[in-house]
Amino acid sequence: MKIHEFQAKQIFARYGIPVPRGDVATTPAEAEAIAAGLAREAVVKAQIHAGGRGKAGGIRRAASPGEARKHAQALLGQPLITAQTGPQGRIVRRVLVEETLPITRELYLGIVIDRSLAKPVLMASAAGGVEIEEIARMQPEAILKETIEPLTGLQPFQARKLAFGLDLRDSLLKAASQLLPALYRVFVETDASLVEVNPCVVTSDDRLIALDAKINLDDNALWRHEDLRALRDLDEEEPLEVKASKYHLNYIKLDGNVGCMVNGAGLAMSTMDIIQQAGGQPANFLDVGGGASAEQITEAFKILVADKNVQAVLINIFGGILRCDRLATGVVEAARELELKIPIVVRMEGTNVEQGREILRESGLNFTVATDMKDAAEKVVRLAKQ
Numbered sequence: 001m002k003i004h005e006f007q008a009k010q011i012f013a014r015y016g017i018p019v020p021r022g023d024v025a026t027t028p029a030e031a032e033a034i035a036a037g038l039a040r041e042a043v044v045k046a047q048i049h050a051g052g053r054g055k056a057g058g059i060r061r062a063a064s065p066g067e068a069r070k071h072a073q074a075l076l077g078q079p080l081i082t083a084q085t086g087p088q089g090r091i092v093r094r095v096l097v098e099e100t101l102p103i104t105r106e107l108y109l110g111i112v113i114d115r116s117l118a119k120p121v122l123m124a125s126a127a128g129g130v131e132i133e134e135i136a137r138m139q140p141e142a143i144l145k146e147t148i149e150p151l152t153g154l155q156p157f158q159a160r161k162l163a164f165g166l167d168l169r170d171s172l173l174k175a176a177s178q179l180l181p182a183l184y185r186v187f188v189e190t191d192a193s194l195v196e197v198n199p200c201v202v203t204s205d206d207r208l209i210a211l212d213a214k215i216n217l218d219d220n221a222l223w224r225h226e227d228l229r230a231l232r233d234l235d236e237e238e239p240l241e242v243k244a245s246k247y248h249l250n251y252i253k254l255d256g257n258v259g260c261m262v263n264g265a266g267l268a269m270s271t272m273d274i275i276q277q278a279g280g281q282p283a284n285f286l287d288v289g290g291g292a293s294a295e296q297i298t299e300a301f302k303i304l305v306a307d308k309n310v311q312a313v314l315i316n317i318f319g320g321i322l323r324c325d326r327l328a329t330g331v332v333e334a335a336r337e338l339e340l341k342i343p344i345v346v347r348m349e350g351t352n353v354e355q356g357r358e359i360l361r362e363s364g365l366n367f368t369v370a371t372d373m374k375d376a377a378e379k380v381v382r383l384a385k386q
Contacts, residue, residue, distance in 0.1 A: 001217045002049045003231045006096045008213035011190065015182045018209045022098030031072035034097040036065040041100045044071040048090040049236040051131070052082035058092070061100065068097055093235060101209060106199035107166055108132055108143075109180070111187045120148045120187060122180065124162045128199035154184040168202075175208040190228060191221030240303050247299045249288055256281025258384050259310040261300055263288050263322050271316045274373050280381035283310045288322070297330025298337070305338060312343045312384035314376055319350025326352075328359035335365050343368060343383040347376035 009019040021038060024047065025031040035042040042065075046058035053059050058080045062068035072095050079089030106129035114121045124144045127135050135142055144165045146158040156177065163176035179200075187195045194216040201211045222229045234242050244251035250265070258280045262268040265287050272282040284307065288300050304313060317327050327348065335344065347370040348356055360367045368383070370376030 001219050001222065001229075001232055002236070003215055003217065003228075004047045004049070004094070004233065004236075005045065005213055006047055006094070007231050008215040009096075009210065011186060011215060012182075012210055012213055015186050017179055017182050017186070018207060019213065020098040020101060020209060020211065022096060024094050024096050025072060026076070026094050028069045028073040028076065031095055031097050032065045032069035035062055035068035038097075038099045042068050043098050043100055044068050044075065045096040045098065046075050046080050046092040047094040047096055048080055048082075048085070048092060049233070050080075050082050050084040050090055052084055053080065056080055056082040058082070062097075071095075072097070090236065101201060101211065102204040103201045103211075104204050105202040106211075107202065108135070108196075108198045109183060109200045110194070110196040110198070111184060111192075112194050114147065117147060119150060120184070122146045122148060122154065122158070122162065122184065124166055126166050128201075132196075132198060148184065153188075154181050156181075171206045172202065172208060175206075179208050179210075186215070190215065191218045191225065192216060193218045240306055244286075244300070244303050247296050249286065249296065249300050249303070251287075251300075251303060252285040253307065254282055254284050255309070256283040257309050257311040258380055259283045259286075259304045259307065259313040261286050261288060261297075261304055261313065261315045261317075263317050263327075267316065267318060271314065271373065271377075274377040275314065275381060278374075278377040278381040280377070280384055283307055293326070293330075295330070297327055298334040301331060301334035302338065305340060305342065310342065312345065312380050314380040315344065315346045315348070316373065316376060317346075317348040317350070319348060319353055319356070323351045324348045324353045324356030325359060328356035331367075332359060332363045332365065335363070340365075343380075343386075345370055345376050345380040345383065347371070347373060 006024045012019050023034045025034055042062045044060045044062055046053055060071040062071055075092045075095055078092055080092050081089035108125040108128040110123045111120055125142050127142050144162055146162055148154050159177050159180040163173050168176050192215050196214040197210045199211050201209050217228055238253050240253055241251055258275050260271050260282050262271050268285055268287045275282050286304055345368045368379055370379055
């Protein structure tokens with residue numbers, strides 16, 4: 001689960017990580033009032049779940065409270081299009097109004113899980129303020145890394161090593177020795193999958209301040225973080241994905257025209273691959289899980305075909321816990337309720353497969369039955385093109 005920059009900074013502040021003074025506004029008048037209380041120039045930052053806001057005009061400097069109001073008025077209620085939003089952009093519903101700072105250097109700090117090691121890795125770079133992916137590609141040596149043992153946590157020597165690697169000296173070493181462990185505590189105690197500060201700035205009066213903040217939370221751990229779950233902003237999520245989450249379905253919308261319904265993440269990924277090998281493009285990732293009920297199957301089907309780009313549907317099920325007859329019942333109910341006209345290809349194997357095929361045959365609906373995955377992919381791609 002992603003959260004906004006202002007929410008991440010509120011979490012940072014609770015852990016003693018320095019952040020700029022400021023507050024969030026939902027109206028131009030609120031933005032003006034916040035800027036007036038800062039007693040210096042302000043910056044107005046659009047709050048959306050996407051990077052690249054600065055390049056897209058979503059971060060604007062204001063020399064006066066009146067200018068902050070104008071910037072907020074120009075941003076609020078309007079779509080902001082960045083490299084990460086797609087051409088439709090994201091509607092700006094909040095802006096963060098903060099003080100400007102006397103910056104002398106910009107650094108990068110971030111923590112992620114290295115899945116090959118099954119351990120957190122703290123990364124730091126003197127090349128802050130730009131896309132870290134670009135730095136990793138062009139100058140991998142510019143990224144310093146410290147692998148953290150989960151049982152012992154970030155050690156003081158590791159924080160000092162990174163601080164020296166960033167060429168921090170004197171008073172800034174003490175600041176870094178406090179900020180880096182606090183950043184790791186945020187990562188662990190919020191069950192985050194990513195904690196990132198880009199940039200973390202050095203000011204002319206020798207302070208380290210998190211000028212930006214990004215936290216992604218592990219959805220699977222939200223059951224033990226009621227306060228963090230409340231930070232979810234449904235307006236920032238794809239509506240079909242929000243609806244899918246209500247029925248405990250794993251759905252991600254993509255750009256293709258072949259809808260996919262599969263049980264099991266591995267089978268879903270393989271199905272998407274084989275559709276592309278057959279010359280098509282998957283319209284979604286949809287894993288109904290091993291124990292889906294007929295109701296969940298019906299709702300999954302509704303979500304799948306609600307995407308107007310879908311021209312054909314491939315249902316690829318291996319019946320284990322999810323029996324083939326239960327799947328077939330749900331699919332038939334959904335097809336009748338929605339009066340579907342688009343072609344549907346079904347490939348199923350496993351528990352009660354013959355009963356499932358019989359349900360499809362007796363439904364009177366126009367299902368295309370496939371013998372294997374390759375056959376299913378070729379048929380659905382051909383039907384989608386027609």
